[in-house]
Amino acid sequence: FLNCFRRQSDGYRTLSLSAHIGFDSLPDQLIKKSIKQGFCFNILCIGETGIGKSALINSLFNSNFEDPPSTHFLPSVQLAAQTYELQEGNVLLKLTIVNTVGFGDQMNNRNSYQPIVDYIDAQFEAYLQEELKIIRSLFSYHDTRIHVCLYFISPAGCSLKNLDLLTMRSLDSKVNIIPIIGKADSISKTELQEFKSKIMSELVSNGIQIYQFPTDDETVSEINTIMNGYLPFAVVGSTEKVKIGSKMVRARQYPWGIVEVEDESHCDTVKLRKMLCTNMEDLREKTHAQHYELYRRCRLEEMGFRDIGPENKPVSLQEAYEEKRLKFYLELQKKEKEIKRQFVQRVKEKAAMLKEAEPQVQTKFECLMLMHLEEELKLEEKKNVLEDEVAKFIEKKVLAELLQSQTSVSTP
Amino acid sequence: SCAGPVESKTEAAMSELVPEPRQKPVVPTKPMGINTSLLGYIGIDTIIEQMRKKTMKTGFDFNIMVVGQSGLGKSTLVNTLFKSQVSRKSSGWNREEKIPKTVEIKAIGHVIEEGGVKMKLTVIDTPGFGDQINNENCWEPIEKYINEQYEKFLKEEVNIARKKRIPDTRVHCCLYFISPTGHSLRPLDLEFMKHLSKVVNIIPVIAKADTMTLEEKTEFKQRVRKELEVNGIEFYPQKEFDEDLEDKTENDKIRQESMPFAVVGSDKEYQVNGKRVLGRKTPWGIIEVENLTHCEFALLRDFVIRTHLQDLKEVTHNIHYETYRAKRLNDNGGLPPMTVETEENHESNL
Numbered sequence: 234f235l236n237c238f239r240r241q242s243d244g245y246r247t248l249s250l251s252a253h254i255g256f257d258s259l260p261d262q263l264i265k266k267s268i269k270q271g272f273c274f275n276i277l278c279i280g281e282t283g284i285g286k287s288a289l290i291n292s293l294f295n296s297n298f299e300d301p302p303s304t305h306f307l308p309s310v311q312l313a314a315q316t317y318e319l320q321e322g323n324v325l326l327k328l329t330i331v332n333t334v335g336f337g338d339q340m341n342n343r344n345s346y347q348p349i350v351d352y353i354d355a356q357f358e359a360y361l362q363e364e365l366k367i368i369r370s371l372f373s374y375h376d377t378r379i380h381v382c383l384y385f386i387s388p389a390g391c392s393l394k395n396l397d398l399l400t401m402r403s404l405d406s407k408v409n410i411i412p413i414i415g416k417a418d419s420i421s422k423t424e425l426q427e428f429k430s431k432i433m434s435e436l437v438s439n440g441i442q443i444y445q446f447p448t449d450d451e452t453v454s455e456i457n458t459i460m461n462g463y464l465p466f467a468v469v470g471s472t473e474k475v476k477i478g479s480k481m482v483r484a485r486q487y488p489w490g491i492v493e494v495e496d497e498s499h500c501d502t503v504k505l506r507k508m509l510c511t512n513m514e515d516l517r518e519k520t521h522a523q524h525y526e527l528y529r530r531c532r533l534e535e536m537g538f539r540d541i542g543p544e545n546k547p548v549s550l551q552e553a554y555e556e557k558r559l560k561f562y563l564e565l566q567k568k569e570k571e572i573k574r575q576f577v578q579r580v581k582e583k584a585a586m587l588k589e590a591e592p593q594v595q596t597k598f599e600c601l602m603l604m605h606l607e608e609e610l611k612l613e614e615k616k617n618v619l620e621d622e623v624a625k626f627i628e629k630k631v632l633a634e635l636l637q638s639q640t641s642v643s644t645p
Numbered sequence: 646s647c648a649g650p651v652e653s654k655t656e657a658a659m660s661e662l663v664p665e666p667r668q669k670p671v672v673p674t675k676p677m678g679i680n681t682s683l684l685g686y687i688g689i690d691t692i693i694e695q696m697r698k699k700t701m702k703t704g705f706d707f708n709i710m711v712v713g714q715s716g717l718g719k720s721t722l723v724n725t726l727f728k729s730q731v732s733r734k735s736s737g738w739n740r741e742e743k744i745p746k747t748v749e750i751k752a753i754g755h756v757i758e759e760g761g762v763k764m765k766l767t768v769i770d771t772p773g774f775g776d777q778i779n780n781e782n783c784w785e786p787i788e789k790y791i792n793e794q795y796e797k798f799l800k801e802e803v804n805i806a807r808k809k810r811i812p813d814t815r816v817h818c819c820l821y822f823i824s825p826t827g828h829s830l831r832p833l834d835l836e837f838m839k840h841l842s843k844v845v846n847i848i849p850v851i852a853k854a855d856t857m858t859l860e861e862k863t864e865f866k867q868r869v870r871k872e873l874e875v876n877g878i879e880f881y882p883q884k885e886f887d888e889d890l891e892d893k894t895e896n897d898k899i900r901q902e903s904m905p906f907a908v909v910g911s912d913k914e915y916q917v918n919g920k921r922v923l924g925r926k927t928p929w930g931i932i933e934v935e936n937l938t939h940c941e942f943a944l945l946r947d948f949v950i951r952t953h954l955q956d957l958k959e960v961t962h963n964i965h966y967e968t969y970r971a972k973r974l975n976d977n978g979g980l981p982p983m984t985v986e987t988e989e990n991h992e993s994n995l
Binding site for chain 1 (some may be wrong): 765
């Protein structure tokens with residue numbers, strides 16, 4: 234590549250530097266900005282009521298998130314989201330936990346998974362809407378898309394329930410699923426291994442894609458491969474603390490012993506915590522680059538956009554936008570014309586009505602005027618008559634007074 | 646921040662284009678953050694290392710453009726910045742070539758690596774700028790090139806099936822070379838910067854600063870800063886994009902004292918005090934390029950590469966590119982404007 238007349242070609246020449254320049258500080262610059270912005274992580278917990286979702290979240294993040302216990306009698310599955318701000322070192326994490334309330338509780342659980350799918354889609358939709366806006370602010374957008382779904386499998390029974398299979402199948406192309414066995418302290422060690430194998434083989438035979446911890450980076454591939462072998466994680470959670478030795482530890486106390494949440498020989502809770510933390514960025518990346526892109530692609534195709542037009546020529550989204558906008562605009566014009574026509578019609582009708590009514594109103598008016606005049610004349614007459622009578626009465630009164638005064642004089 | 650009636654009309658059109666999903670799902674309102682303190686170490690802070698690894702794996706693109714009349718040492722300066730022969734002058738060009746008759750755009754790409762960080766560096770040269778007899782509108786081909794890169798990115802972004810990582814050819818930084826006349830900015834300088842500061846990050850530099858004494862330099866810089874302010878030219882780092890107080894304090898100092906950087910470039914090494922340094926040899930002494938008492942090259946290098954490299958990219962992506970995109974999507978695209986019939990026409994019929 235030496236032809237400098239060509240504008241940027243893909244043949245970049247590799248150059249070896251002779252001295253230190255300083256752009257190796259670029260990741261630090263980027264991290265500094267990310268720290269200022271803060272990080273966002275959204276977890277969706279799917280599981281039956283009472284399977285220990287809140288206890289597990291509290292144990293995973295070693296805190297006491299308040300979450301009121303829910304009833305079994307909800308008419309349908311509801312999703313409740315709660316956001317917490319956690320700080321560790323200089324990392325500020327906006328953690329959102331979305332719980333499925335009432336999952337698996339209904340008599341007919343056929344549509345249990347639908348509200349969950351709708352919720353996940355709604356978060357993708359919100360992001361897509363923002364992305365499609367003309368004036369948008371993606372860099373300050375509060376990302377609500379679900380980065381990981383913890384699917385709680387009931388420890389009772391020996392395999393996955395139909396509801397589990399149905400739900401996971403409808404979600405596996407939309408979200409990273411990590412299957413876990415809840416309340417695993419009710420399973421013995423030997424039964425547990427059998428249970429785990431059964432579950433994994435059922436997932437495979439049903440073609441359900443769960444999240445695999447990435448093994449392409451050599452620094453983490455070994456541990457991640459091992460962890461992948463521990464799936465599904467058998468977890469125990471507790472909001473209670475028990476004194477063991479000199480420390481207070483999260484545990485569940487039974488008459489026959491104490492199950493320590495943070496003891497890796499007792500349960501896999503610590504493993505789950507480690508994996509969630511060390512793969513947080515990969516979970517976010519897969520959500521954005523894989524699940525969201527798939528959603529976006531399907532959605533845009535649903536809306537009628539194509540990358541390749543009918544003659545197999547590439548169609549730009551913008552051309553498609555403008556085509557749709559033109560169509561919409563023409564429709565709008567049609568509607569406007571129609572409304573105008575209707576308005577003009579009504580105005581004409583009203584005017585015609587008024588015109589018709591006009592001569593009637595006029596005659597009525599004249600009639601009333603005449604009556605008014607007649608009344609006035611009558612009143613005038615009456616007034617005159619009254620005045621005459623008043624005058625006569627005064628005359629009579631004067632005469633009577635005169636007579637009275639004469640009579641009083643003449644009587645001796 | 647909405648633009649007004651036009652934007653809301655198109656927004657309405659846009660939302661019409663996006664039909665509602667099958668049923669309106671129950672979407673919880675944006676939850677309020679609850680501040681909780683962790684009772685023990687979890688491991689959330691490992692996300693920083695994860696980010697670092699990810700960015701090192703994907704590598705970076707950086708595209709820097711140099712604009713200025715020929716002879717101001719643009720190519721030498723870029724070579725000095727990256728301590729390599731990255732400009733077109735060194736990539737097999739004849740130094741005695743003719744000055745082109747119009748402004749040309751020449752981009753050269755290199756892949757360089759340092760400390761595990763891989764960078765795809767593109768240097769865009771603009772030979773012919775300001776060299777003609779009539780230089781009116783010579784900024785136009787440059788603006789056109791910059792917009793073409795935005796357009797390229799937009800086309801990729803808007804595809805249905807799109808690439809995982811869209812190749813970034815947008816100009817992140819434009820070094821504008823001011824001739825060290827010692828007097829003031831020329832109309833060409835003002836015209837160029839006025840037009841282009843709206844579409845790209847411009848960093849003005851005073852070229853060949855070894856022709857000025859310290860006093861002349863300080864005065865000239867003050868005058869240039871004043872003229873830029875008077876003409877409403879916002880050079881990088883722009884005041885309105887300071888994110889917080891920390892940024893503002895840091896950037897204020899750079900804007901009001903250091904910039905424009907008075908620089909000297911060189912790709913030759915000399916022995917000074919037992920050390921090998923980059924410099925220019927003159928009868929009266931050796932000008933050490935990286936010596937802060939001699940010139941401000943080190944300030945420029947640290948500014949562009951060591952502290953503000955990521956920010957240059959972010960401002961380009963979040964602001965200049967978004968501005969271009971919004972304008973592009975808002976364009977009526979040849980549609981007839983809506984004729985608005987007034988109410989009076991109807992009233993007169995009554």
